[in-house]
Amino acid sequence: MPKARETVLEIDLDALAHNYNYLRSKLHEDVMFMAVVKANGYGSEVVDIARKLVDLGADYFAVAYASEGIALRKAGIETPILVLHPQSVNFEAIIENCLEPSLYSKFVVEEFIKIAEGLKQKNYPVHLKFNTGLNRLGFSEKETALVRDLLQGTEAVKAKSFFSHLAASEDWREREFTLMQIHTLRKLAIKLYDELGYRPLLHICNTSGINNYPKAHFDMVRSGIGLYGFGNDKTEDQKLKPIGTLKTIISQIHHLEKGQSLGYNRAFIAEKPTKTATLPIGHADGINRQYGNGHAGVIVNGKYAPIIGNVCMDMIMINITGIECEEGDEVIIFGGPQHATEFASKGKTISYELITGIAPRVKREIINN
Incomplete structure (x- = not known):
């Protein structure tokens, strides 16, 4: 699978086929x-x-x-x-x-x-x-x-x-x-x-x-x-495959010294030297403010990175201290290693609201067509 080079929602049609066939298998043929x-x-x-x-x-x-x-x-x-x-x-x-x-x-x-x-x-x-x-x-x-x-x-x-x-x-x-x-x-x-x-x-x-x-x-x-790909039940979730994976990239990396702030209203203050990354996605794209300030996080090179500070309209910032990564690296918001239900729950909402709220300006990319 090619790495993302921008914010993109990948739509996996093989996963859709799996889900349809699984649900169909529960029905009488008539x-x-x-x-x-x-x-x-x-x-x-x-x-x-x-x-x-x-x-x-x-x-x-x-x-x-x-x-x-x-x-x-x-x-x-x-x-x-x-x-x-x-x-x-x-x-x-x-x-x-x-x-x-x-x-x-x-x-x-x-x-x-x-x-x-x-x-x-x-x-x-x-x-x-x-x-x-x-x-x-x-x-x-x-x-x-x-x-x-x-x-x-x-x-x-x-x-x-x-x-x-x-x-x-x-x-x-x-x-x-x-x-x-x-x-x-x-x-x-x-x-x-x-x-x-x-x-x-x-x-x-x-x-x-x-x-x-x-x-x-x-x-x-x-x-x-x-x-x-969502069954409203943990057991059913395991039998289904979410069709969407929301990805973005690291735009820039910053190194904060102890006491420095990050983002609007200085919502994050570094308590120790902190390495952060800025991502080109925000609440105008459907990642709303409730996910900020440590409530949710993303996946960077297989490692969990919490969202820090307030979510901006077009950007979020994450704590990548201890994570080996570079500017331009792919970041997974949900899908793959982080189920959308899990991400949504950290913002005290449900998968329905999260996935239907991804803005039209986010590029859709069809895979396995």
């Missing part, structure tokens, strides 16, 4: 796989990720917003795409680009039907989301009759799926709550199947649901974080 690629493929590079997943056999994609789905269509992705949080202003564009919206309230359904009827659509595929306990988006169980009436009142749309979202599928302490969510969705779906006279797809499992609730795989599962 269960469909929806790959969640929102937020630029969880902070990676969505077009390359999506193309690889098409090759691997993904049945569906999910994005958060219409613009993300449109970008995939422009890149030539023809796989069905679910838009998880569509806005009514984008409904016409959703139809023009053959995207499939999640409809989660009376207002949203009526607005989409109005647009679909105006565009002379018939049986346009839509996905009905039910709120079974996350209390974010979705129809309540009490609104099942409303959903039925809305669907039966038009020929412009037809339900492609009924789905919900698990709130705590990774937490065994919340198993009773999770089973309640699963039971609620199954119960209302069966009722709607009978009343509508047809059977849309049913899905509720996210990555942790795939691992922990195999009887709830239903017709399709949705995986996001698992595809990118």
